[in-house]
Amino acid sequence: MSKIWRKYRLAELASIMKREHKNNRLVSYLINHFNAAIVSLDRIICTPISSLLTIVVIAIALALPFGLAVLLQNAKVLTQNWDKGTQISLYLKMNLAETEKQTLLQQLRSDSNIANVQYISPEEGLETLQKSVDVQGVLKQLQENPLPGVVVITPKVTEPRAVDSLFNIMQQLSAVDSVRLDRTWFERLYYLVEFVRHGFLALLFLFGLGVVFIVGNTIRLALQSSSKEIKVFKLIGANDAYVRRPFLYTGLYYGVAGAGLAWVIVFAAMLWISVPVHDLAASYGGDFILQRLDINGVLTLFGVGAVLGWIGARLAVMKHVRKN
């Protein structure tokens, strides 16, 4: 045996030990991922009942918060529509000079918090009043028009507190005599929606935690049943990442499949309630179209499912693989 050859063998061993194998690392990394993805899919298919159960539980856990999210989205559209009717009426002082009035209107029109400004002159007001309350010409006989000029503004902001502060500012205007705002029931609805939104986040957190535990437990069982396999893998020199990878994919698959089923559940539920909602809207003379989970919602649902599944698997694997 030549000395050079001996050196070569030693260098080869040393290089493998230093992880400088000559094969393309990126390619073998991708192949490893592909293999792990296939192996874990196979594992799921090999245990159809328990896999399906896990997926259904994940789906229910995800469908609840996301179903609520769709309802919330609908409520938001509703409040936004109604909000367009929220107006603040500014009753101007009597005997207001024309220039003062113009300055006020200018000021209001340039206010970024105000979407629309409409001026109703005393004459227009009177005309409207005559049309709506026909008091047999009584109003026509008045010597003087008793009505003030009114500016009706539509706030750009929707949040009740912001509307309130706008209301206060309006009250302080020198040209304004009094201000009226009527939106109590809208305010209640707004806060109801806020309440449900917080509920959604709390639910998402709780049920998300649930998903992590479900996946974690399923993966833990899978790890237990393949503990002999894992031992052999490690004896042959598989590193932690290699052993972990198929299980992480399994968690990911569970999460994504659960999200898919959750989507179907939410979709079906929305279909089911769309009929009474449509009837309700029709009874008010509206044509409200029930919103489905939009593309962002669907992507979020799948993203949340995938991440939670992965985290669950990751937690289960972290404890197990370390034990050599």
Place this chain on the structure above:
Amino acid sequence: MNSSNNNIIEFRNVSKRYVAYEDALKNVNFDLKLGEMAFLTGPSGAGKSTLLKLIAAMEESTLGDIIVAGQNISHLSRSGVASLRRALGMVFQDAQLLENYTVYENVALPLTLLGFREKDISSRVQPALELVGLGDKARRYATALSIGEQQRVGIARAIAHKPPLLLADEPTGNLDPALAAEIMQLFIELNKTGMSILIATHDLSLIASLHYRILSLKEGSFAS
């Protein structure tokens, strides 16, 4: 350090203690030269398996230094342990095969871990199986084989990537004498290709007629 360049294994005052006051290995010193084949013998409980496990970092030494291919492996990281094992070939007392895998897949595993391409894997697995006389059983499941056959699959798996160093713990323990002699012949052939080999066996009759170095362990020490 010049002399150590030619050693694939070096033990420097190595002791291994599993439980207090009981040394499984006591102050062991030895070298295995590059390309050398040696037998590790001794009665049951002498510490043969322990010594091999230390080389493969399946156990950590309590005292002393172990140098494999010039690298001190006494305090390897987890990934360092994994790459050491990928570099070695190991034959275990019980074959340690993957049960739900075919013979082919079992033998291919170390090659996959090393990142070999699919066609390079198949060009190595089949010859390795032919070498251990199982060329026709590649598609069988590992569990469908006899114990002796499983042991030979384990050997094929250990040598498929042509490791510079092969460790074997009682590789013929589950084989009948004729087959055991055949496997020994296989190790001799592998050694002729330059593979360094360390074989633990308590079967002295098997190696008596062979002219290789014998490292004789007794109660954790080398009898000189």
